[in-house]
Amino acid sequence: MKIRNLHDLELFVRAAELGSLSAAARQLDLSPALASAGLKRLEGELGVPLMLRSTRSLRLTGEGERLLPAARLALDGLRDATEEIATGRQVVRDHLQISLPSDLGRNHILGWLDEFQARWPEVSFRLQFSDRLADVYRQPVDLAIRYGSPPDSGLVALPLYAANRRILCAAPTYLAAHGAPASPADLAGHNCLRFRLGDELHDQWRFTRGADELRIDVAGNRACDDGDAVRRWAIAGRGIAYKSGLDIAADLAAGRLVRLCPDWQGEPVPLALLCADRRQLSPTVVLLRDHLRERCEALAGHSSD
Structure with missing residues (x-):
């Protein structure tokens, strides 16, 4: 079934973004009755409900959620194409x-x-x-x-x-106080700053060197579900971190962190x-x-x- 009225599609997109059919009607200078009729007409053409409405709330149905990104693209593409034609410049x-x-x-x-x-x-x-x-x-x-x-x-x-790969790193202050591990196998003697994602604690760090592979179980007195916090702990000298190379690139260049065991590669990320x-x-x-x-x-x- 084809959508015959682009104004109905625009009404649907505005209502979804504003969370209110009446607010969308005001933006488009429509009466509430015309807005309600337009949404019903669109739902009728598609044969499915797009929004669940009450006097105080509006939320998308599963079909509405699937339509919304495509509707935005269609309307944006049409608007941009007409403007490009009219002005001769890319929009x-x-x-x-x-x-x-x-x-x-x-x-x-x-x-x-x-x-x-x-x-x-x-x-x-x-x-x-x-x-x-x-x-x-x-x-x-x-x-x-x-x-x-x-x-x-x-x-x-x-x-x-x-x-991008993970990199083993620590601050100069931590290394001055505790020394640097000669290989990932020495991490058992160090305070390791661990990252938690949901219910999963990343306490097994993997490394490769040629055909050799190490999986090291690490422990420490700090763990967090925020990667930025782990990096800040490392810079403050609280322990050794196993971080994305992109996350710590500027810190390595500035000397705030030092790469450890550079002959071993961290896991790809x-x-x-x-x-x-x-x-x-x-x-x-x-x-x-x-x-x-x-x-x-x-x-x-x-x-x-």
């Missing part, structure tokens, strides 16, 4: 809800997004910080930036820095931009992917200069 306009990892997000990606908005001021962001993988199907998130391979093979993963559907790969998302990939490569190169 980049979007509203992106992005989930960021706590450490890299706060200390680097925030600044990279500022640069992107300076170039494309009609792009807006809504951000959330979490080291847990966002549910891009159910949560109000368009994109998620995450380390490691996504557990859901149905997700679309755009590589940002595939060569590729960084990727994740979304639920390839239809979400709008021109804005592709531009953002290219910008972030360029910045990640520059950051990684900075630590090896």
